[in-house]
Amino acid sequence: MDYVINATHISKQFVKNTPPALDDLSITIPGGILYGLVGPDGAGKTTMLRILSSVMLPTHGTAIVMGHDTRKDPDPIRHKIGYMPQNFSLYPDLSVFENLNFFADIHQLDPAEKKARITEMLRFTRLAEFTKRKAGTLSGGMKKKLALGCALVHDPQLLILDEPSTGVDPVSRRELWLILSEVVQNGVTVLVSTPYMDEAERCHQVSFLSHGQILATGSPAELVKSLPFEILEVKASPRKMMRSIVDETEGVLDWRPVGDTLRLNVPNHGMSNRILHNLEKRMDKEKMKVTVLRHTRQSMEDVFVHLVNTQRGTV
Amino acid sequence: MNAVEVSHLTRMFNDFSAVDDISFHIPEGEIFGLLGPNGAGKTTTIRILCGIMLPSAGDVSVLGYDVKRHPDEVKSRIGYMSQKFSLYNDLTPVENIMFYASIYGVPKKERAARVKELIEMADLSGHQKQLTRTLSGAWRQRLALACAIVHRPAMLFLDEATAGVDPVSRREFWDLIYSLAGEGVSVLATTHYMDEAEYCNTIGMMYQGKMVALASPERLKNDLPGTLVQIDCNRPGEAVLLLQDLPGVLGANIHGALVHLNLEKSGVEPKIKKALANAGIKVNSWEVIQPSLEDVFLSMVSEQLSGNPFQEQEN
Numbered sequence: 358m359d360y361v362i363n364a365t366h367i368s369k370q371f372v373k374n375t376p377p378a379l380d381d382l383s384i385t386i387p388g389g390i391l392y393g394l395v396g397p398d399g400a401g402k403t404t405m406l407r408i409l410s411s412v413m414l415p416t417h418g419t420a421i422v423m424g425h426d427t428r429k430d431p432d433p434i435r436h437k438i439g440y441m442p443q444n445f446s447l448y449p450d451l452s453v454f455e456n457l458n459f460f461a462d463i464h465q466l467d468p469a470e471k472k473a474r475i476t477e478m479l480r481f482t483r484l485a486e487f488t489k490r491k492a493g494t495l496s497g498g499m500k501k502k503l504a505l506g507c508a509l510v511h512d513p514q515l516l517i518l519d520e521p522s523t524g525v526d527p528v529s530r531r532e533l534w535l536i537l538s539e540v541v542q543n544g545v546t547v548l549v550s551t552p553y554m555d556e557a558e559r560c561h562q563v564s565f566l567s568h569g570q571i572l573a574t575g576s577p578a579e580l581v582k583s584l585p586f587e588i589l590e591v592k593a594s595p596r597k598m599m600r601s602i603v604d605e606t607e608g609v610l611d612w613r614p615v616g617d618t619l620r621l622n623v624p625n626h627g628m629s630n631r632i633l634h635n636l637e638k639r640m641d642k643e644k645m646k647v648t649v650l651r652h653t654r655q656s657m658e659d660v661f662v663h664l665v666n667t668q669r670g671t672v
Numbered sequence: 673m674n675a676v677e678v679s680h681l682t683r684m685f686n687d688f689s690a691v692d693d694i695s696f697h698i699p700e701g702e703i704f705g706l707l708g709p710n711g712a713g714k715t716t717t718i719r720i721l722c723g724i725m726l727p728s729a730g731d732v733s734v735l736g737y738d739v740k741r742h743p744d745e746v747k748s749r750i751g752y753m754s755q756k757f758s759l760y761n762d763l764t765p766v767e768n769i770m771f772y773a774s775i776y777g778v779p780k781k782e783r784a785a786r787v788k789e790l791i792e793m794a795d796l797s798g799h800q801k802q803l804t805r806t807l808s809g810a811w812r813q814r815l816a817l818a819c820a821i822v823h824r825p826a827m828l829f830l831d832e833a834t835a836g837v838d839p840v841s842r843r844e845f846w847d848l849i850y851s852l853a854g855e856g857v858s859v860l861a862t863t864h865y866m867d868e869a870e871y872c873n874t875i876g877m878m879y880q881g882k883m884v885a886l887a888s889p890e891r892l893k894n895d896l897p898g899t900l901v902q903i904d905c906n907r908p909g910e911a912v913l914l915l916q917d918l919p920g921v922l923g924a925n926i927h928g929a930l931v932h933l934n935l936e937k938s939g940v941e942p943k944i945k946k947a948l949a950n951a952g953i954k955v956n957s958w959e960v961i962q963p964s965l966e967d968v969f970l971s972m973v974s975e976q977l978s979g980n981p982f983q984e985q986e987n
Contacts, residue, residue, distance in 0.1 A: 397838030526709035538926035542909045559928045615870050658839050665840050
């Protein structure tokens, strides 16, 4: 088995004569990596994850998960994967420990294994101090961590997570991603969806999704490399003069304000250095106060926006 | 004149300080971002600034009016838009704007022209006769903005106004906000997304009712202790385990396929590189990167927990 997930030409149409929720998606996921399905609300992320978790059938296409066809042979898949939907049902009246115990029982772990796995889950979700706390009284971030523990308690080889970081504060969000990278380090393949572009950088492979279609797939480094422009950051005062200088500078493809800073799209391959130099010279001549003038990293959001614009045909 | 002046503002609910002695100001035409997790005191602060809740202590003036003595003057001069903005779903965009125009007392003979102008601004021209419920998220958001500024407020409050909107629409939305700021409108925005705070001129980070940081995004990032380094190496998991306990390493984490290190600013790099080489880990690239505002926020929170507040606003 080469791929943990091999999905080909997946389409899903919920209502006839309307645009499909998913339109001919193909993805392959090798074992042992963290794979991100990244896109805004309504892109089709949840539908795709449901199909790959074998809880929904595609209208067209085939999904092979852990060697089993989700259409013909879904039962073995369900024992081998952990699936955490966006609204994972914890039992609010049960304690942290009791929730883990319940999910271990569902998956029929034997007593010795169960004890070891629950201890392990408590350790790595950092919930060991809270075993007796009722799940209903946990904070949002802690609930997500407990849900993650419950989805992992039966030691699945594939973990599918639908927007685990939505609605949690930055501290919990960071912690959740650290936990996920630990899961991957332990050899589990992880497929995660997120609307946050910056989280794409935390994945080994990313597919950007928009309107039911995959815009691009690759590693974060490959995706950034595919951008036909580099980005310069300029912050100088007076601001109005900075804008007009940027406007007049030859070679600048596009610019937009971000706070007090301007972000400039400039062509790759040496051009960017020349433009940087020209800006520096010009602002120096005008005796402007230059706080920032440098190359900056292209973000995953830059990549996504570029892909959407390309798809729309606006660039 | 500053659009907003807040001096030693405190708001108690019984014994609990929801807002605890905060001070800041917003110069005219500037965009101020108020950040913090749920329960930090952002909403209470906004309610007080909008004149709908009284402070327990401290002075607050908005557009030159004291919110305690002239709350109605404040209310009629500000615009407010939130994620849960109340648009009327069974009215058309034009009817919605007309409705808010009458509530805010826009003179009757000016209304038609103002509506036309706002429909153009929000790029809703093709959708004037559609019912609001059938508009997509991004259109509804722009319509909500149009309604919030129908009376040409000099001060605009945006409360989580971009939640759930795709990156392309979010950029377009901020373009609109910048053109308003360019006309002299001052803006206070709250957001959960740390990256969005980059759009603001000044940022106030709130945590447990206190203002734990107050500066420009640039300044906040520069003041972060340590240097962030991104390493591409052949065995990232092992590298993290090796480096995390070395002296001079403030943090070491997996970031997708890469390693992120936070190093003391005192030139520990050679030692780190040597440690990696001794362990036989091959470093493909070593890059100093700009911290994100999320890095800043997490650092602020951990400093706050160990008692080391930081507060100063640039003028």
